[in-house]
Amino acid sequence: MFIAIEGIDGSGKGTHCKLLNRWVKDKGYDTFLTKEPTDGPVGKLIREALKKGELDSKTEALLFAADRSEHVKVISEKLGEGKVVITERYFFSSMAYQGASGLSLEWLREINRFAPMPDLVLLLDIPPEVAIERISTKNSLRSSVREREYFEKKEFLAKVRDIYLDLAKEYEVISIINATGSIEEVQTAVRRKVGRAISSWEEKKKKPSQKDLEEYF
Numbered sequence: 439m440f441i442a443i444e445g446i447d448g449s450g451k452g453t454h455c456k457l458l459n460r461w462v463k464d465k466g467y468d469t470f471l472t473k474e475p476t477d478g479p480v481g482k483l484i485r486e487a488l489k490k491g492e493l494d495s496k497t498e499a500l501l502f503a504a505d506r507s508e509h510v511k512v513i514s515e516k517l518g519e520g521k522v523v524i525t526e527r528y529f530f531s532s533m534a535y536q537g538a539s540g541l542s543l544e545w546l547r548e549i550n551r552f553a554p555m556p557d558l559v560l561l562l563d564i565p566p567e568v569a570i571e572r573i574s575t576k577n578s579l580r581s582s583v584r585e586r587e588y589f590e591k592k593e594f595l596a597k598v599r600d601i602y603l604d605l606a607k608e609y610e611v612i613s614i615i616n617a618t619g620s621i622e623e624v625q626t627a628v629r630r631k632v633g634r635a636i637s638s639w640e641e642k643k644k645k646p647s648q649k650d651l652e653e654y655f
């Protein structure tokens with residue numbers, strides 16, 4: 439069972455991934471909690487490059503895809519062991535962020551075609567103003583952030599959010615969660631969706647597939 443959590447910066451992905459992971463574990467499942475960019479060599483390179491802001495968005499997109507290509511190997515291995523894999527960010531992040539930087543969604547889709555589709559994607563949706571406010575309080579940055587920087591960040595995250603919402607219309611696996619409420623409220627919504635997905639995963643495991651039936655008869 440493969441779950442991805444997506445959303446703009448400050449939407450609460452980290453918090454909800456951890457809480458969800460604990461909950462799924464407590465239900466008796468083996469889990470694997472992971473994130474992108476990864477801690478692998480390409481992921482590290484990306485973090486450094488993002489800090490310096492020295493790469494153009496096409497290069498960034500290719501690096502994110504390369505990091506993901508390594509990541510997908512680990513994910514497939516864990517899925518093969520029957521684990522519930524929860525990833526914070528996946529290829530939808532590339533489409534939303536690098537798409538917001540002006541790259542074509544078709545090209546981004548193409549270079550990420552190798553990445554298997556999750557069973558469930560939860561999109562933590564929140565207006566950029568609220569997200570920035572949260573990030574700023576967390577890092578007590580708000581007062582030092584210049585108005586212009588704030589405006590640019592808000593505009594960019596608004597574009598990222600719009601692409602995410604468009605993707606949710608296109609991909610059935612994406613469920614939108616209103617992430618403006620309290621941690622408890624949002625986590626309740628997250629668990630409701632995941633609980634349902636786990637039940638149907640269990641049903642599928644019980645039911646023999648068409649292929650099994652064909653082999654039997």
Ligand code: TYD
Nearest residue numbers: 447474475502527528529531532533535536
């Ligand atoms: P983030 O989740 O914020 O990592 P952390 O807070 O642990 O440093 O990810 C870093 C940034 O990378 C974030 O602003 C979103 C961006 N990103 C992309 O632009 N494209 C991608 O494909 C991914 C996975 C992330």
